Each structure stands twice: as C-alpha cells, then as structure tokens.
Amino acid sequence: MLKIYHAPFSRSVRILWLAEEINLPYQLESFTLFTAAMQAPAFLKIHPQGKVPAIDDNGFVLWETSAIIEYLVAKYSDGALLPARDSEAGAKAVQWMEFAENQLTVIMAEIVAHGGVLPQERIIPALVERGNMLAPQLIQIVEQALGERPYILGDEFSVADIMLGFGLNIATYLEFVNHATPNCQAYCARLATRPAYVKANAA
Ligand SMILES: N[C@@H](CCC(=O)N[C@@H](CS)C(=O)NCC(=O)O)C(=O)O
Secondary structure, three states: OEEEEEOOOOOOHHHHHHHHHOOOOEEEEEOOOOOHHHHOHHHHOOOOOOOOOEEEEOOEEEEOHHHHHHHHHHHHOOOOOOOOOOOHHHHHHHHHHHHHHHHHHHHHHHHHHHHHHOOHHHOOHHHHHHHHHHHHHHHHHHHHHHOOOOEOOEOOOOHHHHHHHHHHHHHHHOOOOOOOOHHHHHHHHHHHOOHHHHHHHHO
C-alpha cells in the first residue's frame, strides 16, 4: 500500500488531499514538523533533507510535492485531475502547479516559518521582510487569473487547485487573502467544501 510521510499543516496535506480525491488507499507515517524525528537517519534515507511530503509506493520512494502528484495522477487517477500534458490545459495546469509551489508557497511558508515557527537557530528575519514585500503581488496574480471562474483552469477541478489551495490557505492565515481579494476568498471557501479536502486536513 502507498505510504505517505506526513506532518499536519504541512505541504503533505496536498498528497492526502489528492489520494482522497481519487480514492487511493494509503497509510500514514506522521511527524511533527521541525522535530528530531524528521532528521533521524531512518527518515533521511527516505527524504535526504528530512522534509515532507515523501511517499513509498511498494518500495518506490519519491519526494517533492509536484513530482509526487504527477506520479500518483499518472499511475492511479486514470486521466482524472490533470489534463493531458500535450494540451493547453495540461500546460497551464503545470504552470499553476509550479507557481503554487515555487513562488506562492515558498514565500508564504517562509513568512510563517521565519516569523517564529522554526527553531531559533534557523530563523532568517530578512526572509520575512522579503516575503511581506512580494506576497501582495503573488496574491494579485491569482486574484486576476481566477476572475469569476470556480477553479484555476476554469470549470474543472484539477491538481493545480490542490497545489494552489494549500498556498492560499497560508496566505489567508497571514491575511494577504482578505476582503480585498474576493476571488481568492471565494475560491478557498469553495475548495474547503470538498470532502477530500476536509479529510486530508483532519489527518
Ligand atoms: N519543495 C518541497 C518543500 C518541502 C518542505 O519544505 N516541506 C516542509 C513542510 S511544509 C518541511 O518538511 N520542513 C521541515 C524542515 O525544513 O526541517 C516540496 O514541495 O516537497
């Protein structure tokens, strides 16, 4: 069975969310973020940086959220949730997945982590300052792109929404998503009604 290395409130929620969306059975190995267990030799053999998410799919180990999502979709979703890679919708999905992780989530997570969540010796205050400077523009990009559409690709929910929704949830916590960004607010509320989202966030 698929094993998901997970920590509550972390990026690994996205992998649980996807698994729930496609009814893929899984077992969890759960950590508390930034604890010694994540740097234990046994886990460093799974993820060389001691981070989550990672998966072990019957002996095949993989890390990095986007890679895991693309692998699970290709292997288990029967074409659902990610349009064909050679279609324009497929290319746009990958664009939003990359933006969601490498721009939006990196910046939001840095603001939270370096704002006090990380162990003191790892905190770099300048990253909070940089994040606060960049965040409004990142949110505006999503706000404009969403417009009136229910999901980032249009009418269909996709893994791009899983990637983006997680980053926007941190942005909501940080109040960059607020009454002045109604499209993002409505989008987050829409995603939060999905049963798979609810189950993933409760794990
Ligand atoms: N780009 C990586 C980022 C992984 C990452 O930074 N994970 C965080 C949790 S959200 C983590 O495990 N941090 C533990 C640490 O930095 O010690 C991915 O998407 O998988």
